[in-house]
Amino acid sequence: MKKRTYYYLGLLASTLLLINTACQRDPNQFILKGSESMFVAFKDSLLKVKESLDGKNEANNLVKIPVERTAMFDKDLVVEFQIEAKFVKSNAPAGNRYQLQTNAGEGRLLIPAGSAKGEIALTIVNDTDFIDDQVQITITLTGTSQKEFTLGYPSKKRTPSTRDAIVINVEEDDCPLVISQFSGTYDNIVLNDMPFLWIAGVELRFVSNITLSTQPNTILDDNMFGIQNRAAAGGLGPIYIPTAIQLDPVTKTTNVPRQNLYATSGGALRSVETGDRPRGGISTCTAGFVVNCYVRRNADNSVGTTFTATYVKQ
Secondary structure: OHHHHHHHHHHHHHHHHHHHHHHHOOOOOOOOOHHHHOEEEEOOOEEEEEOEHHHOOOOEEEEEEEEEEOOOOOOOEEEEEEEEEEEOOOOOEOHHHEEEEOOOOOOEEEEOOOOOEEEEEEEEOOOOOOOOOOEEEEEEEEEEOOOOOEEOEEOOOOOOEEOOEEEEEEEOOOOOOOHHHHOEEEEEEEEEOOOEOEOOOOEEEEEEEEEEOOOOOEEEEOOHHHHHHHHHOOOEEEEEOOEEEEEEOOOOEEEOOOEEEEEEOOOOEEEEEOOOOOOOEEEOOOOEEEEEEEEEEOOOOOEEEEEEEEEEEO
8 A cells, every 4th residue: 555655656746847847948949850840030039229339329339130040051041031110109210220231132141051040230320319219120030042941939839939030129328418518628620621721631630619609509619620720820810709609409410600710811701601511410428519611701702611620528
């Protein structure tokens, strides 16, 4: 009787152990044979990334997304996919927020023979526009060059599949424009585009003291285009005033409205303006900015030169 009792207790313990082991098994681990074990899938199903490199608003963020296969390693495998990007709150398209790089053309990834995986290189564009809306990018596998493969791994209940798509949530990490942060001492790096006053194409460096204007979202540069440097060298007459630069808090761009810049020693006035030139960008997190301007001769409105000035806060 005791032996029979021990037998049944042992059988019960073994059964419970098997049940517990089965419950703890990864739902994506299977004992499959033949074509049932031939899968192509993303390594992850969800990623969260920063908009800019290291979240410091310095550069675009490059994200590498692995795609893996479970069989047929001796052959090249081309994996086809489609991509969709949208703003989460507004549901508006956000196709300008990424750049895609693959090794087999648009919407295709080559996993070469001898390799178990390939990578889709996705560059997140750091736009510095401070749109308070998260971007969501979804990449979905759509086919392979070897039809025996199944897209994604089967789930615990075998349907639907898992990891046949990946969702990348891009966190907005831009800073709002705070005008008071744009005062102080700046390195002013000027590139002159036309042969006027200086040789064209030569980068020149000045130091500017930026102050706040009484006008909304406007700052004043006391040394735009190196004006004080030229005055000190005797190349200018007595007329020069700080140059107003407008900062647009919505588009994060700069604009220089037309205004007198200086008079030469002979009395000829010059003015400066952005006009129809592309507006320069603003880095709201570092308080840096760029201006694009014309320098015009007031007498006949002719263009003396165009220049781009990059301001880096010291």
